[in-house]
Each structure stands twice: as structure tokens, then as C-alpha cells.
Amino acid sequence: MSSLRGQLSLVLGGLALAILALVGGYLGRVATQELYTAQAAAVRATAQAAAELLASQLRDREREIELLSHSPHLVEGPLDAQQARDALDRRKALHDEFAWLGLVAPDGTVLQASGGLLVGRSVAQREWFIAGRERVYVGDVHDAKLLVNLLPALPDGEPTRFIDFSAPIRDAEGRLRGVVGTHAHWHWVTALLDSVTRRQQPGSGIDALIIDRHGRVLYPEAMKLAQARGDAVLPQLPTGRFEGEVQFGGKAYLASEASLQARTSAELGWRIVARQPLDQAMRPVRDLTRELVLLGALAAAVLTLAALLLARRISRPVEQLADIAERVRTERRMPEFPQDAGAHELARLSQAMQSMARSLLATERELQQANLGLEAQVQQRTLQLQAANAALEHLATRDPLTGLHNRRSLDARLADALALGRRYGHGGRVHGLLLIDVDLFKSVNDDHGHAAGDAVLRQLAALLQASVRTTDVAARFGGEEFAVLLPELAGPQEAVRVAEKIRGAVQEAVFPAVGRLTVSIGVSLASPQDADVRQWVERTDEALYAAKRGGRNAVVLRARPALELAADAQSI
Numbered sequence: 001m002s003s004l005r006g007q008l009s010l011v012l013g014g015l016a017l018a019i020l021a022l023v024g025g026y027l028g029r030v031a032t033q034e035l036y037t038a039q040a041a042a043v044r045a046t047a048q049a050a051a052e053l054l055a056s057q058l059r060d061r062e063r064e065i066e067l068l069s070h071s072p073h074l075v076e077g078p079l080d081a082q083q084a085r086d087a088l089d090r091r092k093a094l095h096d097e098f099a100w101l102g103l104v105a106p107d108g109t110v111l112q113a114s115g116g117l118l119v120g121r122s123v124a125q126r127e128w129f130i131a132g133r134e135r136v137y138v139g140d141v142h143d144a145k146l147l148v149n150l151l152p153a154l155p156d157g158e159p160t161r162f163i164d165f166s167a168p169i170r171d172a173e174g175r176l177r178g179v180v181g182t183h184a185h186w187h188w189v190t191a192l193l194d195s196v197t198r199r200q201q202p203g204s205g206i207d208a209l210i211i212d213r214h215g216r217v218l219y220p221e222a223m224k225l226a227q228a229r230g231d232a233v234l235p236q237l238p239t240g241r242f243e244g245e246v247q248f249g250g251k252a253y254l255a256s257e258a259s260l261q262a263r264t265s266a267e268l269g270w271r272i273v274a275r276q277p278l279d280q281a282m283r284p285v286r287d288l289t290r291e292l293v294l295l296g297a298l299a300a301a302v303l304t305l306a307a308l309l310l311a312r313r314i315s316r317p318v319e320q321l322a323d324i325a326e327r328v329r330t331e332r333r334m335p336e337f338p339q340d341a342g343a344h345e346l347a348r349l350s351q352a353m354q355s356m357a358r359s360l361l362a363t364e365r366e367l368q369q370a371n372l373g374l375e376a377q378v379q380q381r382t383l384q385l386q387a388a389n390a391a392l393e394h395l396a397t398r399d400p401l402t403g404l405h406n407r408r409s410l411d412a413r414l415a416d417a418l419a420l421g422r423r424y425g426h427g428g429r430v431h432g433l434l435l436i437d438v439d440l441f442k443s444v445n446d447d448h449g450h451a452a453g454d455a456v457l458r459q460l461a462a463l464l465q466a467s468v469r470t471t472d473v474a475a476r477f478g479g480e481e482f483a484v485l486l487p488e489l490a491g492p493q494e495a496v497r498v499a500e501k502i503r504g505a506v507q508e509a510v511f512p513a514v515g516r517l518t519v520s521i522g523v524s525l526a527s528p529q530d531a532d533v534r535q536w537v538e539r540t541d542e543a544l545y546a547a548k549r550g551g552r553n554a555v556v557l558r559a560r561p562a563l564e565l566a567a568d569a570q571s572i
């Protein structure tokens with residue numbers, strides 16, 4: 001693109017897109033990091049919230065049993081009394097999570113229990129009983145043994161599992177009277193856990209695991225079973241902690257763990273692991289990226305359009321000025337310049353071009369007018385020159401007194417005629433010459449004066465001119481002698497006929513103050529044998545002389561040399 005508009009579009013559009021890509025890329029990276037951090041924090045918060053909830057709930061149940069062990073009717077009253085059983089049943093009714101509560105004699109025999117279950121049976125071997133004789137005890141989860149067939153089965157077919165709580169019952173002196181124990185449903189714990197994960201955004205995919213101190217999965221059930229089958233459901237962690245991106249069964253998760261922080265339950269050594277599938281954790285990132293790309297594309301389109309419009313806005317006045325300059329060149333007139341050229345610099349350029357065009361056109365107009373003047377002057381001078389040449393030509397070729405051809409002009413024409421005669425030889429047309437001399441002219445001068453003589457000569461010239469054709473050449477030969485060149489004659493008789501016509505016309509004419517006059521005329525034709533004009537003229541002059549000699553007022557033809565002896569040499 002070599003046009004200004006193309007280059008501007010490219011630069012502005014490229015710049016805008018580069019800035020967009022840089023800003024968009026930077027914002028996208030920052031936002032992605034923020035979102036990733038926020039997702040990791042959400043997973044971590046879930047693990048901590050679950051651990052804290054479980055710890056507090058276990059602690060509450062532990063205190064419940066401890067308080068029960070200190071209740072007066074157990075410290076002082078008989079443990080197998082109906083009153084004791086009523087107290088157990090009330091506790092069980094208050095707490096759904098308790099599957100069974102019982103009072104056990106120091107030897108392990110169940111003295112009283114909620115619902116009367118296991119009364120009389122021995123739990124001497126149970127860990128909760130053994131530990132409960134000494135202290136407040138919270139036990140790890142385990143499958144139900146004695147109660148498994150006595151309690152209703154769980155709805156989802158899950159095996160009945162319990163967490164045991166127990167505490168010693170001592171009398172006022174601190175002697176052991178028995179042990180109070182309870183089995184809490186395991187699904188109470190898992191329901192607590194689920195209540196935390198359910199608080200997360202729907203579709204977030206966050207769930208939580210409970211892992212005991214030996215690395216065994218306690219929950220969820222499916223993982224527990226898979227682990228029991230020997231599957232590697234938990235990854236080998238280099239740090240030993242579930243933190244950050246962790247693989248579970250070949251699938252990537254964002255995970256975080258928290259330990260139960262409770263005085264008694266801490267003994268359980270449980271770890272709560274919250275985890276979220278990585279692809280779900282990164283979904284907001286992907287959504288954001290997609291939105292950024294879409295927004296970026298939209299912004300790119302808008303910026304490109306803006307760049308094109310801006311380039312057009314900048315280049316248009318320049319293009320307009322170029323068009324105007326072209327119009328000045330082709331139309332040779334002042335065009336209309338745009339009023340609003342846009343930027344200050346362009347307005348300056350427009351004004352400068354305007355004044356330049358005005359001055360150029362003015363100069364051109366002046367030049368044209370000067371040219372026209374010069375042409376008229378040249379034409380006038382040419383006409384003057386032509387007139388001067390004509391006058392000069394007239395002066396050079398005409399006799400000043402009579403206006404007839406002078407001797408010089410006659411000689412030139414005689415030479416031409418002689419040359420033509422030579423070229424066409426005897427077979428072509430002939431050229432004749434008349435020499436005319438006024439008879440006894442001297443007496444005219446003598447009798448009437450020189451001016452009268454001149455007037456006679458002028459009248460004779462006019463008479464001569466009137467007697468010959470326009471193609472004939474009448475000339476003043478000298479003094480009172482005239483000559484006529486007759487070109488293109490059929491023969492000598494034609495020349496004689498013209499001479500006779502002249503002689504007769506003079507004879508008939510009346511010359512004012514002089515009267516009548518006559519002329520003698522010598523006639524001769526040009527001959528190819530004539531060496532020059534002189535020979536021809538001399539021959540004609542001889543004919544004139546002969547006419548004078550013969551008595552004047554006569555025409556004498558002098559034959560050409562080659563034909564001198566021929567019959568056409570005659571005189572009239």
C-alpha cells in the first residue's frame with residue numbers, strides 16, 4: 001500500500017492492535033493469576049471450614065458424654081435403674097447422630113442402654129470401654145459389630161459405622177462406678193462434611209475427603225472401597241501434603257488439606273482434603289479468556305475501523321488538494337478550494353496552493369495577452385514588410401515616368417523567354433519582341449517643351465498597355481523608345497499583327513497640345529541560336545532601324561538567324 005491513506009491505516013491500525021494485544025495479554029495474565037489464586041483460596045477455605053466444623057461437632061459430642069458421666073443420677077444412683085435408661089433415651093432422642101448410648105459396669109457388662117439394646121452383654125473387649133474406664137475417649141470410625149443386626153439398615157446400603165465416645169463414671173470419692181459410652185453414626189460426620197462442600201457454588205465440583213493418620217481414606221465410601229481393593233486412590237506427594245495441583249486417579253485436581261484442631265479429636269489424626277477438578281477450577285479462567293478474546297476481537301474491529309476513518313480523515317484533504325492542483329493544470333482556471341482543510345498545517349498548505357495557483361494563472365494570462373500582442377505585431381510587421389518589398393520590387397522593376405517595366409526588368413524577362421525558347425527548340429511556341437520608337441520626337445520637345453514630351457510619353461505608355469494582353473510585358477526601353485515582349489506566339493505574323501495594332505492606335509490617337517504622332521516598330525522573334533538577349537535586341541533594333549529608314553510609321557519584322565533566308569523574312 002503506497003498511498004498515504006493506506007500507510008496511515010496500516011500504522012494506526014497496527015499500533016492500536018499492538019497496544020490492544022499488549023494490554024489485553026497483560027490484563028488476561030493478571031486476571032488468570034487472580035482467578036487461579038481465588039479458586040485455590042476457595043478450596044483451602046473449604047478444607048479449613050470442614051475441619052473446623054468437624055472438630056467443633058466432635059468436641060461438642062465429647063463434652064456431651066463427659067457431662068453425662070458427671071450427672072448426679074449416674075454418679076450417685078444405680079446405673080441399671082429405669083431412671084438411668086430414661087436419661088439415655090432422652091439423650092438419644094435429642095441427638096439423632098447417637099445410634100446407641102449405654103452404661104457399662106466396671107467389668108464390661110452393659111447395665112443399661114437406649115432402647116434396652118445389648119443390656120447384659122459384655123463389651124469388656126471394646127476399646128471404647130477399656131479407654132473409657134480411664135478417661136474421656138473419642139474413637140476412630142469402625143464397623144458396627146454387636147449392634148449391626150439390632151439397628152435398622154442404612155437406606156443407601158452403606159455398612160453401619162460408628163464413632164465411639166466414652167467417659168468414666170466415678171463416685172464422690174473418685175471410685176469407678178462404670179463407663180458411659182455412645183456410638184455416633186459415621187454418616188453424621190460425613191453429612192457435616194457434605195454440608196460444607198454443598199455451601200460452595202453449585203457446579204463447582206468441590207468435594208472433601210477424610211483421611212486418617214495411617215493414610216486410609218475414611219470418606220468418600222467409593223474411594224475407601226477402592227483403596228480396600230488395593231487401588232492407588234491417593235497420589236504419592238513429594239511434600240506429604242495435599243496442596244495445589246494434585247492427581248487423583250489420573251485426573252488433575254486443585255487440592256488443599258486441613259487437620260482437625262481439637263484437643264481430643266486431634267488424637268484421631270484426621271486430615272480433611274478439599275479438592276476441585278482442575279478443569280472446573282479453571283473454568284472461570286477459560287470463560288474470562290473467551291470473553292477477553294471476544295472483547296479483544298470486537299475492540300480490534302472497532303479500532304481498525306477507527307484507524308481507517310482516521311486515516312481517511314487525514315488523507316482526504318491532501319487528496320482533495322492534489323485533485324485541485326490537477327484541475328488547475330488541465331482546466332487552466334481557478335478552482336474552488338475547500339473551506340475547512342482540517343488540521344492547521346493542511347489549512348496552511350491549502351492557502352499556499354491557492355495563492356500559488358492564483359499567481360500562476362495570472363502569470364499565464366499575462367503571457368497569453370503578451371503573446372496575442374506579439375502575434376498582432378508580427379502580423380502587422382509582416383504586412384508592412386510585404387508592402388515595402390512590393391514597393392521595392394516596383395521601384396526596382398518599373399519606370400518612374402510611365403509606370404511600365406524598366407529596362408532592367410525587361411532584360412530579365414527577355415532572358416527567361418530566351419531560355420524557354422532554347423529548351424523547347426524549333427517545335428515549341430515562339431516569343432516576340434517589339435521595339436517602338438516615337439517618330440520625330442525631338443520636335444515635340446523642341447516645339448512644346450520637355451514637360452509636354454513627358455506627357456506624350458505617359459499617354460503612349462497607357463496606349464501601349466491598353467493594346468497588349470496582360471501576359472505581355474510593356475516596358476520603357478529608354479528615352480522615347482518602348483519595348484513589348486510577346487510570349488507564347490503561334491508565329492511571327494502574330495507579332496506583326498500586334499505591332500500593327502499599336503502603330504494604328506498611335507496613329508489614331510490625339511495627343512493634347514501636340515496633336516498627332518506616329519511610331520516605327522521593329523519586330524523580331526527569339527532564336528535558339530541567339531547567344532544572349534543582346535543579339536535578340538540588336539536584331540529587333542535593326543528591324544526598327546529599317547522601319548525608320550523606310551520612312552517611319554511602319555512595322556518591320558526581322559527574321560531569326562536560322563530562318564534568315566526563309567520566306568517569312570518580310571517587311572510590311
Ligand SMILES: Nc1nc2c(ncn2[C@@H]2O[C@H](COP(=O)(O)OP(=O)(O)OP(=O)(O)O)[C@@H](O)[C@H]2O)c(=O)[nH]1
Nearest residue numbers: 438439440441442443445449450451453454479480
Ligand atoms: N521630353 C522628353 N524628351 C526626351 C526624353 N528622352 C529623350 N527625349 C528626346 O527625344 C528626342 C529624340 O530624338 P532623336 O532620337 O534625335 O530623333 P527624333 O527626333 O525622334 O527622330 P527620329 O527618331 O529619327 O524619328 C531627343 O530630342 C531627346 O531629347 C524624355 O524622357 N522626355
